[in-house]
Amino acid sequence: MNHPAELQCTLSGTVAELPAFFERLEGWAEEHGVPVPLASSFGLMLDELLTNVATHGYAGQGGPVSVKVVFDEPATLSAVLRDQAPPFDPTTLVAADVEAALEDRHVGGLGVHFVKKLAERFVYRRDGAVNEVSISRTWATP
Template sequence: MNPPAELQCTLSGTVAELPAFFERLDGWAQEHGVPGPLASSFGLMLDELLTNVATHGYAGQGGPVWLQVVFDAPATLHAVLRDEAPPFDPTALVAADVEASLEDRHVGGLGVHFVKKLAERFVYRRDGAVNEVSISCSGAAP
């Protein structure tokens, strides 16, 4: 059994850096044999979380983001995302009403709803001045 593969990154908390990060993540996933569908859905979850930190947490001004992604073969990915933006617990958001008409829906919240649906584990904690979000997903996820 191979030890888990790990990717650690320090990001500047901007949307502009995300394409390069996801290119790096895709290469890492291929190198370590992460199943394609798992890598794709996990990448979408990370995209939502990182975009939210950049646009809402740091209001487009950037700030430190630390990310650790771990692949437990054959089909489980874990990530821990840490930032110094103001406190925000995405797990506490009221579930988006996806059945409501467009006129009756609240703006926002669909991305976090999406992450909640895909992740097998979605945990938030505040550690001093740091937001920490942990997610996990396996190839067996819906």
């Protein structure tokens, strides 16, 4: 039995660093045999969450973010993101009304809605001065 593969990163909470992070994530996923559709969809979820931390949580000024990604073979990815931005629980956002006309929609929330739809597990908790978001997704092979 293989042990889960782990990737741990410490980021500075800026949008500018995200391309390098995702390049590293892509290489790690390839090295550990993560199914491409799973790696791609999971990367999109992480992109949304990390971009939100950088732009909304840290208001573009940056701050500490830790990311731990775990691959459990054959097809499950999970991640824990921790930041020290002001408290914010994305799991409590009202679902985006994707059926409404564009001019009637609320600005924002669509990305989190997307993460909620893709993730099998999407949990928030506040740990002292730290926001912690845990997500997971399993790829069901056809």
